[in-house]
Amino acid sequence: MTLSQQLPLSQPVLPSHQLDGSVLPALRQSLLTWYRQAGRELPWRSQQDPYAIWVSEIMLQQTQVKTVIPYYHRWLQQFPTIATLAIADQQQVLKVWQGLGYYARARNLHRAAQVIMQQHQGQFPDQLPAILALPGIGRSTAGGILSAAFHQAWPILDGNVQRVLARLVALPCPPRQALNALWQLSAQLLDAQHPRDFNQALMDLGATVCTPQQPTCQNCPWQPHCQAYDQGMQSSLPMREPTVPLPHKTIGVAVIWNDQGQVLIDRRRQSGLLGGLWEFPGGKVEVGETVVECIVREIQEELGIEIAVAQHLVTIDHAYTHFRVTLVVHCCRHIAGTPQPLACDEVRWVTLEELDQFPFPKANVQIIEALHSHPPT
DNA sequence: TAATCGTGGCA
DNA sequence: TTGCCAAGATT
Structure with missing residues (x-):
């Protein structure tokens, strides 16, 4: 064993993909401060209606903000409430969604609206199990809705967060192979006093600073704590899955x-x-x-x-x-x-x-x- | 578990 | 032109 591999037993070293808990307050504080100064102003952030927030979360799955915004406004104009969506014809629903892609999202929104009318008296549910039971809502979207609409401290793990966290801990494998660890990280980091702003901030950081190509680390509040930056690996992380040629x-x-x-x-x-x-x-x-x-x-x-x-x-x-x-x-x-x-x-x-x-x-x-x-x- | 499911933008 | 990727869920 070389000298550099001899580690003091009194100070256990975490595996590279975990975080030292003592830095959590600094990470939370610096991210929230950055968000208040540099966070984006987005339509669904200016109001509290769980339905509107739900619609935005579904539209934003695998889809960029700039693409979503016009669809979001048209949708709420056409279907301003859960009740109006529930009674709409599916063809009308798909017509409003036309061009946005992943059309199961629209079919599931429509079906879920009908479930909410029948099982929740038309009120969007505010408990995790009930939200997860709705078609089209998985763990990350549920966390996004619960934190944004109801100020509950549930973590999220979208593509932005996966990338930010993979860089923060210099994740030594593609994120898909470490989802369990990344969920734990997202939950560990989450500021339970500010779950809405924290989750939104994490996504904004990934969308505007910790971008897939050419991240602007000089603008990043987490640069002092980022293992990828420390190793000069920010451009090559997260690791990619092997790509198969498209038939x-x-x-x-x-x-x-x-x-x-x-x-x-x-x-x-x-x-x-x-x-x-x-x-x-x-x-x-x-x-x-x-x-x-x-x-x-x-x-x-x-x-x-x-x-x-x-x-x-x-x-x-x-x-x-x-x-x-x-x-x-x-x-x-x-x-x-x-x-x-x-x-x-x-x-x-x-x-x-x-x-x-x-x-x-x-x-x-x-x-x-x-x-x-x-x-x- | 791994394949499936759209479209737009960018280098 | 091609590859890559984006606020993931479903089966």
Whole structure:
């Protein structure tokens, strides 16, 4: 054993991913002081309505503040209370959410509003078990709501907090492999006298100072305590998961016109990708198959109708979280048969003017834009 | 436990 | 153009 590895028994040394409890007051105080001076002013911070705070927490899952803000205002204008949300139609709910992504969040908000009306007399619950029981709310969102709306001292652990804490203790593995330790850290650090401001401050620190790229450590209240900074590791922490290459699919898509000047759209099933949204029908181009052959086959299989594939309309590249797609869109003509919802929840013939009443995913909005700029001949 | 689930912005 | 990542939850 070298001299540097000999440690005094009277002063036990913590593993590198834990904190010395004696620094907690200084960490809390410096963060709260920084927050009062440099914290962001955000719409949901200026009021106390648990419903509005809940909506913001759900919208902010995996989504940046700048993206959320216009959606947040539109949502509260459309659904100002839990009761108005509960009685709304799901299509109306998804339409307001259109473009924000992760559409299960909107479906779960809608369902949870109905649960609150039925089981909590329309009042958002203020106890952890009841909040966790609502669809779409996990441990971190529950902590965010309880601290922000009810001033209860529950910890949070979103992406910002994971990054801040991983740097603070120079976490020697990707955060996902140490969630238990990070939750303990978040709970240990939390200022029980100021849970709302502390949690908000922790997220602001991650969003504005302890950023993923080029953190501005000179502005950080925790720089004197940061093990990553001390080791010059702030740019390479937190450690990353090994990345797998995204698979790619080519999808043949049909814009099918009938003799009444209407196009055919279908509503996707509730579960899975883009659940509950509308789309132009189509499917994956198989090996050894042309796009035109694919479109004819898919429309026969999924809608039970016969079509004639006409001119190419547009090709759209789009990246989802776990794969990329190329949509090759053709105009088509309805030949025979009544469309049936064989692989979807619903099918409808609609005019071009009616399309904007339905919630569509982004790639399909691009198809609609192409239709408007290249109307059928 | 690990895969699934959108979109926008940035380098 | 590509990769990475953002106020995570669900199954």
